[in-house]
Structure formats: structure tokens, C-alpha cells
Amino acid sequence: MEKVLVVGAGGVGAVAVTKMAMHPEIFKDITLASRTLSKCDAIASAVKTRTGVAIRTAQLDAMNVADTVALIRETGAELLVNLALPYQDLVLMDACLEAGIHYLDTANYEPENEAKFEYKWQWTYQERFKQAGLTAILGSGFDPGVTSIMATWVRKHKLTGIRLIDVLDCNGGDNGKAFATNFNPEINIREVTAPARHWENGAWIESPAMTQKHQFDFPEVGRKNMYLMYHEELESLSTHFPEIERARFWMTFGDAYINHVTVLQNVGMTGIDPVNHNGQDIIPLQFLKTLLPDPSDLGELTKGKTCIGDIITGPTPDGVEKTYYIYNICDHESCYAEVGSQAVAYTTGVPAMIGAALVMQGVWRDPGVWNTEQLDPDAFMEMLNSDGLPWQLVELDAHPDF
């Protein structure tokens, strides 16, 4: 395999194609497509300057399956890497099946007008991909993605199973803006305004959005408030590792961020139902996205580090219980210097490139639809270290009491 089609020209798409261009031995022919051709061309031009590699660009309405199939055939792509909006996962999977190529994404499908983050829609493609002899990799970003692969690696090399897992996502970066999300504000605000949910003793426990808060001292970042949230890897991890007693997801937010989201919620600006405004249907959250800074424009302004990883407790082969904290530290300014994007786009775009590389190389090529924790983690974990996201493993005395 030599040819890849990347769909989506946001910050993550820019990082992914830049890193692919740095591996010409794997990605010999790269096409970047999105609704807005000028965004693709701007990225292609930056990739050329940075790496010397010329990539192709194309205009594409990803919601149109026939157009996507035509573009796949025209480019000869053998893998489609979906870095577009999560609303587009299913139509892009349909296009891959029709054109007979492999598929990889970083975020699970959600319907546009309901805040539902569930794998059920994508998992129903399992048989079709299997019968077509095609591989679909779901959630090959950082979280989901690296955090699940880290869990699999700990489970393979250190423990015999996972009893407790807490995914901790800390962004200690500051972009200097009063309020600006570090990735697509529409997706970000949908996540944080949804009720929190975690897996415990075989059931989902729901609590109101942003009500469970703990302080944690993150390595190289320091003490931050983090909030219990629902995040999609909780569904796949608890499905694929049925021994898990409790799985939770936490994300850090500053007080100013929480205040802005609360006010915007109070006035109805985070709503995803259309509102009639002077005879036009406007979705408030989409209009808010229009007003907010484009996260891709914040790269240059963002300072500080991210620290994302898992705290995992489980039995060892010796029969005792151990707790490991496995994490990556990523520096916003170093990312910007390397690829022209800040760490939030970098930590998603690099794992997308790595997952794609493993599919291209045949390491991760098994017909069917797979979440990343179902695949062998070793090659992926090695590439994290060699390709910009080195990780640390430390043993803790016990699972933290939060």
C-alpha cells in the first residue's frame, strides 16, 4: 500500500499530513480533501515548505458518498483517514466499503442534532468490513486512541487485567484569549455540557455536567482542577476489557472556562436545536463556533504543556495488585515549531498518522471494525516514542483516592 486519502483540513488534518510527509517510505502518495479547497491548499503549501514533499489536494463534500467514492477511485487511495467532523463517520465508512478501501478515524460517530456519543452505529459495520476483507480502525487519536493503547500495553506487559482505570486529560496550555477552545469548539462544548457518566460495577453512573471536581498534581504541569466527564473510550474499554470494575474520564478546565461555558449555557448559546431567527434556522452552538477563534489560529499563541494518560490498577502475574501511571507530556510551543500546530491538534494528528502507518504497513490489518485497544499495542507504542509523543511509565503506591 502506498496511497492515502485524508479527509478534513482542520488542525488535526494539518498535523497528520505533515507527519505523513515526514514518512515518505510509508506514505508515498498523500491527498488531502475537505469542503474548503483553499484550506487544503494552504496546508499543502506549508507541508511542501516544511518537508519538501508535495501532497495533492481536492475539494470534497464528505456527506456525499458518490463524490467520495469518485475521489477515492481518482486518487487510487487504499486507506481513507477521516479527520473531518464526527457527523461524517458513517457516510465515509459507506464510501470506503463501496470503493473497497480501508478506513481509520479519531472520534466516534455522533448524530448532528443530538449529543450522543456511542459506538453502536459504527460497530454495526463489523460484518460488512469483515466480509469485504477491509480494516476499519476507530478512534486512533490521543483520547480515544493512545489512552486505550496505553491501557492495552499495561495489560499486556505489566498486569493480567485492569480493575480500575482513570483517564486523565490535562491541558496546561494558555492561549491568552478570554475564551477559546483548543479544538473544534462545537465538539468541545457538546462534550462538556453533556452529563458526566462513568462505568462502575457493570453499570453506567450518571451525574450532572461538571459537578464532580478534583485537584490533581500533573507531572511537569502542576496542580489543576479536573472534572468528571463522559468520553467515548469508556464505552469501548468497558466492552472489550470486561474485567474493569471502574472506568472514569477526567479533563482539566480553568475557572474562567467553566464560567464562560455556564453563561453560554444559561443564555442558550450551547444549544444544538435550530432556533428561528428572522426566518432562518440557526443552530446556536454552530453560530458560537463561527464567533470563536479558529483553534488552528491559536497555535502560535499557545504556551505550556499537555499531560494525558491513564492511572491503571490491576493484578500482576505474581498475584499482587499494582498501580501504574502512564502518560505523555507534550509542549505546545515545540509542536508549533515542528509542525505549525499546538499540542491539542498534535496529540490527535500524530496518533492518526501512526495508526495509518500501521494499516499501510500491514501491522494493523485485520478485516473488521476495531477499536484501538483490540489491536497489538507494541508497534504503536514504539512509534509514539520515535515520532514525537514519548511516554513515561511510573508505578504509584496505590490508586489515587478521588
Next chain:
Amino acid sequence: MEKVLVVGAGGVGAVAVTKMAMHPEIFKDITLASRTLSKCDAIASAVKTRTGVAIRTAQLDAMNVADTVALIRETGAELLVNLALPYQDLVLMDACLEAGIHYLDTANYEPENEAKFEYKWQWTYQERFKQAGLTAILGSGFDPGVTSIMATWVRKHKLTGIRLIDVLDCNGGDNGKAFATNFNPEINIREVTAPARHWENGAWIESPAMTQKHQFDFPEVGRKNMYLMYHEELESLSTHFPEIERARFWMTFGDAYINHVTVLQNVGMTGIDPVNHNGQDIIPLQFLKTLLPDPSDLGELTKGKTCIGDIITGPTPDGVEKTYYIYNICDHESCYAEVGSQAVAYTTGVPAMIGAALVMQGVWRDPGVWNTEQLDPDAFMEMLNSDGLPWQLVELDAHPDF
């Protein structure tokens, strides 16, 4: 004169026509017109139930001068009372001149896409109204309106001139909503996000919006934070009473209100320049208005009182200096019981009715364009007492030190 045409079917329009219907000896024929006929019909039906008086209704695009002239001729109206948006003042004055009838409004003209509150546009109509033998009364609401007439009354009966004047607008009401303005949110937010400006020693002093804050103990309401703001009566008072050394305007806001406005400003939701959203031009502040509760719907929910008035210091005929505090207290729930609207609409709608009554009766009929402080205050001040807005006059030891 017998016939009046009221334009604008918001909360203020509803109060004004209800109070007019309570004076059938003055207003023998009332027509209420607005862009949305159903709003007029709902108000007419409530007026009929409450007072037994039938008023007429009409659909009108107030921006269309020819349509307004046609409606004036059809109804035979002799006075147009403009309770529509301030953007519409000039076109409605044009229509009055063309149809040959008198004019009255409650708020000065402002261009739709600039936050400029100035009388200059309306004052240029002075000669045309004079030559046509028609009267135009500007700003016959509470502030501007009653607060200026109170100043004129104090200047006529207690002092020989005004040295210091502070207009204090306190709304101690609570509507139980996280964030809801008590009058048109578009106008309200334009006012509070504009820089503060006050008149001092012959010049305008500007300071950033909402930065000058003082606590004041309002009668029957209690201690509230009030903020220095620009308000249009400062321009007309300092023009017409040139002896004024310092004129300021203060309005109370709770901390939650300030926080909401700050956040909405941070994200660009208070902007009045159109933003391109999916190919449509959307004015953020107008979209925010669409999202927020309609102030007319909050009447039933609002409890507490308003306290609006002036603190005025100046020389007496005896040559000493005295300070008077003249104010009205208005109770949200009593207003709702009487006319079905809360005190903010009531305190604007009642003075509009009183000003209109004085024009109809010929008490305030002098060809030209007049601000309310230029007219004799006595009949107006009497009607405030008899028609629902009784006032208090107290002498203070000195002008407060804020």
C-alpha cells in the same frame, strides 16, 4: 384632538395603550400598529378585558414612510406615539411631517449598526416641525423623560439652577432567570457595553464600560451596586441647562448580570456588526435577543421594586446651596396586577401616555422639536401622582460623595 396612533407592540406599547384606554376623555380613538399584527391583537384583547375599551390594530413596517403616512391618513390620527425601536425614530418623524401630525417618542434615534446615542439627528428636524406648526416631543419615558422633567420641576420650584445632577436608575427586581434583561435586550446590552461618559466642567469625560462602581442605599430597595454609564438625557440636560457643572447617570446591576454581559462580550455575542455564518449575515446581538426571554413574558415572574430619580444640587433663591433627591418607587407586582406588565415597561409606558395626553390636550403643543426638560413640568408631575407613578422629594444634607 381625539385620535392617536401608537407604533410598537412591546411591553412599553402595551402599558401605554392600556393607560390611554383608562383615559377615554383624552384618547377617544386609539390604533396600535407594529410589524407583527398578532402582538397588537393580543394587546388589544387584553385592553378590552381590562378596561372595556376597544382599540384598533394594524400591521405596519415602520421603516416604510409611505406605509406609515397611509396608515396615519386611514386612521385620522393627529399624534403618532413612537414606542418602536430607536432605529425607527427618523423615518417616523418623516412620516409625521409628510402626514402633518404631531410626534412623541421615548428614546433617541440611534443608527442600527453603530452604538451612537445622540440627539443630533433628531434636533435637525427642529425647523421643519416649527414651520409645519407641528410638535415633536423627544424622550417622554422615564429616563429620559421623568428624570428630566423632575430636574426641571426642582429647578422651577426649589432652586435657581442646577450645579450637580446624578440620575440614579435602580431596578431591585428579580425575575428568577439566570440572565434576562428587563427591557429590549438589544438596546440594554448596547447601552451597557458602550463606554461610560459624563459631563463635567463643559466637557465629556469618557471611561471604559462598567468600570466606575458605587454602592448606594436606595429607599425601599436597599444597598445596590450602581455603575456609571452614558445615557442620552446627559446630552440634552447639559445643552438646555448650561449652568450644569456635572451630570452623571448611574444604573444598578447585580454581579451575575455583569458576569453574563462580560462573557457574552468576550465571545463576541454583543457585537452589532454582521458576521458571516454559513453564507448568511447574522448580527450577534440580534441573535442573542432571539435566544433571551422576551421581557414582556417576565412580568408575571418579576418581584421587587424600581427606584429611579435624580439627586440635584444647586443654589436657592436665598443664595444658599441645597440638595434634593426626587424619585419614584414602582413595584413590579403591583404594575403587573394593574396592566399586565412589570415596572420597567410600566415606568416607560405611563410617561409616554402622560406626554401624549399633554399634547392631545394642547398643554404641550408648541411647534418644534423639544426634549421634555424644555417644557413646563407642572401638569406632567401632577399626572405622575394621579396615574400610577407618585414621586417623593427629600432634602439631603449634601450631594453624596460618589
